[in-house]
Every structure is written in C-alpha cells, then in structure tokens.
Amino acid sequence: MDITLHACYVCQTNRILILIPFTGLLPKPNITVNPEVVGQGHNVTLRCEIPDREYTVFSWYKDNQSINCSAGFRCSEDSPDLHISFAEENDEGNYSCSVTNPVSNNTSDAVELKVYALLSKPNFTVNPEVVEQGHNVTLRCEIADREDTVYSWHKNNQGINCSAGIRCSEDSPDLHIPLAEVNDEGNYSCSVKNPVSNNTSDTVELKVYVRVSKPIVTVTPEVVKEGDNVTLNCNTTAGNHLTYTWYINSSEPKCGDHYECSNESSELIIKAAKPADAGNYSCTAQNRLNNETSDFTSMTVYYGPTSLTLHIPADTCPNDWIDWFKVPEAVCVHENSSLKMSCEAQSLPQSNYSWSFSNATYTGVLIEASEVEMYNFNKENDGNYTCTASNDVTGRDSSQSRYLITYRKYHNLGF
Template identity: 25%
Template sequence: MSALAGILVFVTFMEYSDLIKLEVPPYVYEGDTITLRCYSHPAGYTVKGVVFYKDDKIIKSSTSNINLHLEHVTLNYTGQYKCKKKLYYTQDDFYTAEAFITVKGLFPSPQIKVTTHLVLEGDNMTLTCNTFLNPLRQKRELHFAFYKDDQNVQSFSLSDQYEVQFAQLKDSGKYYCEVTTSNNRIMKKSAEFNIHIKNLFSAPELKVNPNPVVEGDLMTLTCSTSPSPLGQLTQLLFTFYKNGQNIQRYNLSDQYTVQFSHMEDSGNYSCKVRTLTNSVKKLSKPTNIQIQGLFPSPQIKVTPHLVLEGDNMTLMCNTILNPLRQKQDLDFAFYKDDQNVQSFSSSEQYEVLFAQLKDSAKYHCEVTTSNNSVMKKSAGFNIYIKRNSGKLSRES
C-alpha cells in the first residue's frame, strides 16, 4: 500500500503542475503593446489569486485578473516572466508557469551618412539618417530630425534627409540625427558625425600700391586670394567697394585702379570675391586709405612788402613738395584779376619791372604737375601800388 500511495502522489503533482499555462506572443518588438495570459488548463478551475513576475520580481498581483498588459515595450522588457495562481479544488499551493520574452529592436540606431566624403565650399551637401524597420513591422511610420552642434536644424518629419544648398565654412560642425515612431514611444539617436567644409579659396585681402598713396599717383587695389588645391580650376569674379558703396561691378579682374588719385579718393575700401555660380562669396576686411597731399595749396608772396611806383615787384608762388615725391616736377602760372599774365613754366616767380599804378590788382597763382594730374590754386592776394611822391616832385 505504501508504494502505491507514493505513485499516486507523484501522478497528482504532475497533474497539478500542468494546470496553468503562461501564454506570450511569439514575436515581440519595441513599441508593441502585448498581453501575457496566465490561464488554467483545462478550463473549469476557479482562480483564487494571480501574481506576475519578471526576473523573480513581482510586477502585478490580482485576485482574479489572469491577464497582464504591457504597453509600448522597450528592449528593457526582455526577461524571464512567470505567473503563479491559486486555484479552488486544489491544494493551497501556488502553481507556476514560466516563459522567456525577448524584445527585438524595431529599428537599429541610425547612422549619419553624407553624399560625398569631401565637401567643398559651394557644394550641395545631403545628410541621410540611415536605419530600417524590422521586416515584421514594415507598416510602422518613422520620423527623422537633424541636429548641428546640438542645435536642431530640421524638425521631425518623414524625410530621412537634410540638405544644405551651397555649403559654406560655417556649415562645418558635429551633426547627428534622431529617429522616432509616430507616437514618440521609441526614439534613437545616431552617433555624432564631424563634417569639415573645405576652403575653395582663401578669404581675400585688399592690397594697395603704392603704399602710402600720394596725390597724382596711379593707385592700384588688388583683391588677393589663393585657390585651394581642390579649387584650382574654379573661376572667380571680383568687385570693389568704397565706404560701403560699390565702385566696380563683378568682373574677372582682381584689380581696381585710380588713374590720378586725389584727396577725395581717401576712404575705407574692401573687395569681394565670388564664384561664377554665386555659390561662394567672401568679403575682405576694410582697408583705410588716406591719400597724402603732393603739395599744399600755394601762397602768393610779394617783394618788396610795400610796392611804390617804379619799384621792381616780384611775386612768389610758394609751396612744398611731399618728401616722398621730391623728384616731381611742378609748373607755375600767374594771374591778375583772373587774367593769365604768365603761362605755366618751371619758374615760381613772376616779375613786374618798374611797377605802375595800373599794376595794382588781385593776383593769384596756380601750381600743377607736369602731367596736370594735380593742380592747386592760391587764394587771391591784393596788391596796391602806392604813388611815389618823390618821383612826382622831380618830374615837376
């Protein structure tokens, strides 16, 4: 009898251990909402209590609900699940069923890819946020966003691409993208991708010749830039500005010339360089150019200071050449009441022998360079010839 009783106890244990089952989905992916069912088998047993565990930690207990709902699961939901139940018409012990659930990725972490490994200024650059949905969840909708140096540059949308038209040096930076499901339950971020935009040509520098510039000089401004090794064949156009106003339209010449510079040509100059397609533009720093005077405006001086009738009178047209241009030739001319009395010549003097009362007048002089590039006029100088009373007494 004792041996038979032992056999009956063993059979009873096996039967009770099969009384419950833990039903789980065959495939589980990130973002899924799943239901775990702890049911009695065969049916007919009344539930006295149900407890659900994950990795031996209680996650839910109920007196009657045999279902466990898990919404929008993530990879962290992977683990060993089990349920324990108390049933009427059985012993008071709990009966256990177990199942291991593996949550699979809905899509892998994205990767940033660029159309061309080497991006030059002016190139059209396209970034792609590469990932793919699991074949069993192809109907899910993904949204993509792009960031540069942690600043959002394209908000979430259905497009997995971000385009930069005519990339500039300022577009260099660390880029990454994020991918999310339409309900924002699953979000993944790519690693950062460092993009360095290569120079097409160097920033221009304005060069002046001669330096310093003196009145009358041929002033040449050169917009100096150097193409990078990758931009040797790029054709460039140049333009020039004075005090922010354009003084020469874009053309192929990198020079702007002033034939005979004058004081009013002083100012802040800059130049700009661009490609034929206008995809890359660069502006030089402003250069302040101050034109130096070749010589100051002349002054009339007369000797003697007091001129009497019959005196020899000499007018001097006084000026001084700039020390930088001492070899410059100057010509002088003299005027009486705006009538020319001595044409331009190298002489800075005008002489009146035996001055008469009629020589009283307003005199001025003009000074010019040999090529007439610079001409300056003195202020008028009034000369009054005084009557010589001693002379009159002798004549009488």
C-alpha cells in the first residue's frame, strides 16, 4: 500500500491551501562496503542504502560517535555514501548510518570495517639458536600484525604436513619439532597470507647438532718414508657439522704448499714428507655444541742413507802418480803399513754397511761392517775400495769409492 502523507499549509495573505506530499516512514537502512575486503592504503566506500532517498538526510557514526564529514572522511547529508581515502588501521571500527526525513528516521545495524595490513616479509627465528639432537626446537614466523593471518610452512621448498612429529597450524606462527633428529635438518621458510596480501620469509637452514666424540688420528701409509705423500685423518665416531684444528708437537702447522689442510677437512696432507715432519700429531674436532681433542699419535719419517762419508787415514797421491794410474782422488798407502777405513751415513733406521774390493785379479766383499782394518798393505792390495750403506725400510742405498795405491818412501814410478 502506498502511504503518502500530506501537510496542510495556509498562506495568510491569500488564504490559499497548499498540500505538500512526503514519502512514507523510512525503513532500516542497509550498509554495504565496497570493496568487501579492504587493504591498508586502499580507498573504500560505505553506502547507506534505502529504497527512497527523496527528502532524506544521511548521517554517519563510528563506534557510536558522530562522524565529521572531513578529516579523511568524504560525506554529505544528501549523499548515501561515506568515502574513506587510503584507509589505515585507525579507520577500523563499527560503522552505522541514520536516515531522516520530515516524518521519520531510522538507523542501520552496525557493520564492522576491517582494514587489513599489507603483509611484510616475515622474520624467521629458531629457538634455541643451537639445536642439539633429542631436544625440542621452535621455529617462529614473526610479523607485526597477526590478525586474520594464515601461516604455512615449507622444508626444502616442499609444503610441511602439520603432523608426523611436527606440530603446527594455520592460525599459529610457531612450528614445533619435538626431540629433533638429524633428518629434521633442512632449509625452512614460512608464508603468511591475509585477505589482501601474502608474503614469504627468507630461507633459514636448520642444523641439528650431534655431540662430538674424542677423535683418533690415523696415518696413511703406516710406514712413512722420506718423499712420501702422507695423509693423517682426524676420525670421530660421533658428531656433525665439524671443524678441525691440527697440531704438530702442540703447535698448529702452517697450511700451504707443504701442509695441505683446512678447518673444514678432517685430513692433514703432508706433501713429500721430510725427516723434520716426524713428531707427535693431534687434532681437535669441534661443532657448536662441544669440542674434543685426540691423544698424540707419533709419526716417524724413515730416510736415508744420505751424506755417506769415507774415513781413510792415508795420503793423497802425488799428481804424477794420479796421472800415471789415471785414477782421480787416488789415495797412497805406505807399503807394509796398517790401515783402518770406515764409513758413515745419515739414515733412519741406522744403515747396514759393507766394504767391497776390486782390482784386475779379484772382485768381492771384504766385510759386512762399517769398518775394515788391513795389515801389511802391499801392491796386492792396490785397487778400488767401496763402502755401501743400505736402509732396509726405505729400500735405498748409497756408495762411495776410493782407489788405494801402495808406495815406498823415495819410490818413483820408473823404479
């Protein structure tokens, strides 16, 4: 039924009756919000909707307080719209509108306006910072505004199922790993989402540390000879994410051309071992939980024979004798004299020695020793005397020779 009210007015001058029509009683207005989901910095329009706007005056309220159509709000009494430019968090609240005409008024139900923040990149934290095997760990996806935020988690770029030993939910910023194990290690990230935006954290590597056991130093090869390349290994039965420090006689070696080593490697490589490399070796293995140091391992470097020296107490022959016999460095021995010859070399283990003799009529070994003693030296003893030093471990030997010649005092070559 169309209900139209009329007002009766009488003009006093001419006594004319004027009837002015007015619309009916106003129904309760309905507020609509456009867009329905409002993000921070977006423009939003609230509309106070009624069927008939003729002769209607509009007014707006936020949290039951009248709104001044300025200071960020654009509205007027003759418009059903309230405009908010660049909405911010402080624009949130319960909005209502009232409508009034000459015969009635009505007020809408309140509508809550939410202004959702544009989510920034979450900050990812791990507690405790150092995670030990068998201990609980919590990963937190931190953002400034958690309202209406949905969380999701990823490990090695794969979505995490919030079960199977991992406790998490869409409405919680925390991911809990009870009794962490090494297989929980990986690259973790989290994503956040609200009705107007989403963002993802940087990736954080989770390491689960195992306590380090006492290391043992091994040497390869077991028998080290001069010139060998040697590998020492710092072996542990437990521990991960380890760094290593090496010691030779309690001092750190200088890693470089001779010693090949680094904190990240369990190996110390010695290139072309020298006798000076012999000593007591130890290592320390460590991670962020603890460190352990090995016992000393003694390494011996076998070498030689080198620097073989002959000791022959006799005179150097005159030059004309050397020219005659055509033997450089010949040694002249007094006829019928006694002679004690010896030789020595640098070697580890100590060298084995032998003396051999050769001339035009005989070749053979004189003695298996470092010394040889001769009596009544005569022309039959003239010849080449050789000392040989040998090392059973290195498999090496070294020889030196001298040619001995008998001579009489006042003897000349023409006699």
